[in-house]
Amino acid sequence: MASSVQVLGPREVPLGGPRAMTVRRTLPSRGRSFVGAWCFADHYGPDDVAATGGMDVAPHPHCALATVSWLFSGEVEHRDSLGTVATVRPGEVNLMTAGRGISHSEVSTPATTLLHGVQLWVVLPAGAADVDPRFEHHVPEPVTPAAGVEARVFVGLLWGSTSPVRVHTPLLGAEVALEPGAEVGLPVDPGFEVGVLVDTGSVRLDDVEVAAAELGVRPASSGEREPRLVAGDEGARVVLLGGPPFGEEVVMWWNFVGRTHDEVAAAREAWEAGADGGAGRFGRVEGYEGEVSRIPAPALPGVRLRARGNREAGPPPGAEPPAMS
Template identity: 50%
Template structure:
């Protein structure tokens, strides 16, 4: 998925200086962002006060939207470097195409994982024959320096491991959770788990104390460590936890995101994650010149041009504003 802002903000993030070693309860405010022709997403990360959770550096939540008789998601071809994209659905379908020649329809609770590495282009759209409701999240994972120039790749995993307990069920999207490990390729210690709670469930799920965590609520209302959250909310939890107490008010679902705090300082601009402004500017120029990223075939429309770079230099410093 793309950041379609025609004047994207340069995000300076990474480093461990501002990571709390103790648990916190910080509600992150979303902002509405148009995506393509007919989809509006709630952007929760990066936010004004929080830039990363482990290696997770971008979180959009969308829907549930009634797209009967509508085109649904329509995101033209666009480039990425230095990251992985995670497509995660609770409703509907997304058709992925990329410059490697991948063509894959991703459905609910299936993992669509694209490793951009040194450079890839892709498009995402609702198929012509699509379900009535579209609901999901798009997430990015920053690649560490030693792997950020790796060869691009796309993975699709339709059968993911699950963990069940009293009143909850979890699908392991990425990394490891409670002993279960996702088949998706990872490059840093990380976890992404989709958790479903039954009405009235009161449980405590296990965490790694060295990880920092956040919860993205997808449906229903959930009390997360004493904070009651509505759908489309995100709660940053910090580090130092061995378990997370939860209570569901009706059937509810959320995505647990976590990982070892990301040590490197990054520059994020438009659809690129790099280390310097010069690197970002080069990738932008190459995309607009039709170089480096290859061609996405089959999408009915032109690719997105990279917007103008900001007037001020792009620098990497800090993970919060």
């Protein structure tokens, strides 16, 4: 029987601002828009900061989504329009719920020599799209679910470890490190889609090979047998993503999520209206020092943006600017 696991390869894109860094993006892709409510996955590094300058993303807006930052090495300073100043460190999750609107900046710290991690987004369901923005931080304790396997659950519940960060749909997010040949079952809800983003090495997900930088996705309709990971000869480190299939259609463009073209256009207009220094819908980030004070929103394409769900192949040409932040 043919496997139902889908393997998505990355595409390289610049991550916003005048000093853009290159990231490997697997979500959204032509083949899939979501894994559960996870709607965006950027994988970057290891990046020699002395050679590249590291990360310097000026203030930019978000709405109707949540951002999840997870590092393997290096540090990133986060500032947002709530007044939060926090440092993202390896093994510590920062979750920022944008809700009705927030802005933030991200800059690698002077102490960082090697920058390596993932930036993830979660789409908020319609009933939570306009919640008040908030910022949460959590340091998950490592767990050992099998011989040669260590995991840190930063969102949701797995292997008896529960993250307290608040989400608006059932979700799973975890880092899993596997020694060569190690294997482990994933006792997730059978209604979950499961994504495996490989950072280093390679794994088999339900006997399908998933190489470094690829995202393997097992659909929720794969039967009652729980997903299983087996590391290759060099071992592996992966990020697990999961959740029930997201049943809504959304418009996802630049840093905004909406249900219609008009919602996204209104968000863009509100961000640009704040260019004169006024706070407005997205607030103002204090203390950022960079080449520019904010990232302007690109022009909307010459066609109306259409909503899409997970069954569609992806955005029409021109609907997704390459430098999403």
